[in-house]
Amino acid sequence: MALQCVSVFSGAMGLDLGLESAGFDLRFAADNMPAAVKTARKNRPGLPFFAGDVAELAADDICRESGLAAGEVDLLAGGPPCQSFSTAGRRRGLDDADRGPLVFEFVRLVDELRPRAFLMENVKGLLSASERWRELPYNNNGVKIDDLHGSLFRSLMAAFKALGYTVDFREFNSADFGVPQTRQRVFVLGYRDGTPVSFPEPTHAKEAGLFSEPWRTLGDALDGLTEDDSPCAVFSERKLKYLKMVPEGGNWRDLPEEAQRESMGRAFYAKGGRSGYWRRLSRTRPSPTILTEPQNASTSLCHPTEARPLTVRECARVQTFPDDWEFVGSRADQYRLVGNAVPVGLAAAVGAHVREELDGEQNLAAAG
Numbered sequence: 001m002a003l004q005c006v007s008v009f010s011g012a013m014g015l016d017l018g019l020e021s022a023g024f025d026l027r028f029a030a031d032n033m034p035a036a037v038k039t040a041r042k043n044r045p046g047l048p049f050f051a052g053d054v055a056e057l058a059a060d061d062i063c064r065e066s067g068l069a070a071g072e073v074d075l076l077a078g079g080p081p082c083q084s085f086s087t088a089g090r091r092r093g094l095d096d097a098d099r100g101p102l103v104f105e106f107v108r109l110v111d112e113l114r115p116r117a118f119l120m121e122n123v124k125g126l127l128s129a130s131e132r133w134r135e136l137p138y139n140n141n142g143v144k145i146d147d148l149h150g151s152l153f154r155s156l157m158a159a160f161k162a163l164g165y166t167v168d169f170r171e172f173n174s175a176d177f178g179v180p181q182t183r184q185r186v187f188v189l190g191y192r193d194g195t196p197v198s199f200p201e202p203t204h205a206k207e208a209g210l211f212s213e214p215w216r217t218l219g220d221a222l223d224g225l226t227e228d229d230s231p232c233a234v235f236s237e238r239k240l241k242y243l244k245m246v247p248e249g250g251n252w253r254d255l256p257e258e259a260q261r262e263s264m265g266r267a268f269y270a271k272g273g274r275s276g277y278w279r280r281l282s283r284t285r286p287s288p289t290i291l292t293e294p295q296n297a298s299t300s301l302c303h304p305t306e307a308r309p310l311t312v313r314e315c316a317r318v319q320t321f322p323d324d325w326e327f328v329g330s331r332a333d334q335y336r337l338v339g340n341a342v343p344v345g346l347a348a349a350v351g352a353h354v355r356e357e358l359d360g361e362q363n364l365a366a367a368g
Helices: 012-023 034-044 059-066 104-112 153-162 216-223 238-244 258-267 312-318 331-339 344-367
Strands: 003-008 025-029 076-078 117-122 168-171 184-193
Touching: 003 012, 003 059, 003 104, 003 153, 003 216, 003 344, 012 025, 012 034, 012 076, 025 059, 059 104, 076 104, 104 117, 104 153, 153 168, 153 184, 184 344, 216 312, 312 331
Parallel strands: 003 025, 003 076, 076 117
Antiparallel strands: 117 184, 168 184
8 A cells, every 4th residue: 555645845856756666655746946846747747736935835735635634644755945054055054034944844844744754855964054154164064163063953853853753864875775876965754653763774885795786887877878868068168178188087186287277276276175176977986966057167077978068867867867757947947956856766765664664653553
């Protein structure tokens, strides 16, 4: 028997597709990005979909559209906008009026819907984000500098616990679950009936072991993709000048020193690895994190053997979307949808574990 799932902040529906493959019946979804709405309606025309601000979405609306009563939802899932918490951004947290407070709209819906379980996904920067913005050192990357470090996440966990849910979190590398991409993501999981929270064990590793397969590679992801008419971003002539000098699997360090200084400007003297600068991907390694703008000089996702960024479909392959999933919108919209998505394969692994736990609860209740 399929378990009933409701999704919010659904985006390109990577999390939803993974949960569906794990055996959940998706009954409702929501997002306010026009391209996400069109993508959902293109691929799931019969799915009730709320096209608006989740802050204006009430549990009564979800129940009416999904046909489920409060308390009957088995799983509420979603990934609130992460830009306010990403270590790559300004990290305004709750001071970001448009996006930061939306994590607590997810808490509100847990309170109103009372699902048996909830699953919230976000960037690892959520763990260190502050409730109040303050100036951070350049390239802070989540390093603790004061007592505000992690204050937002502590408040979030306390809010879930105040609703009576057992709750815990885990940070995963997508590559450890068969996704051809080293993408770090945090999952927060809670149960209404007090079930102790656990998470799935990795199935893959950088080097194969007794209980794990080797990481899948970009070459694995792109294998068999012979027809691809999806949009492709363009490198400027200046960027191409340098990228054409970089071998497969290389980056700025493979340029002559004069070209390094010329092409990177002040960034040449910055600290840190800067591994994304003039990066050309390797077919023999997992892809780095798929981004929303693969043509940027400092975070380039250049094809291993061609002088271009990965296409939308190639990025979707790395994100483990099925080939028949169509993305709608402008080229920039489609890259944004794919780049912000939860890898389908990772969502499926976590979803399968949650389903096992919920099925176990039902069996115990029936036996009792």
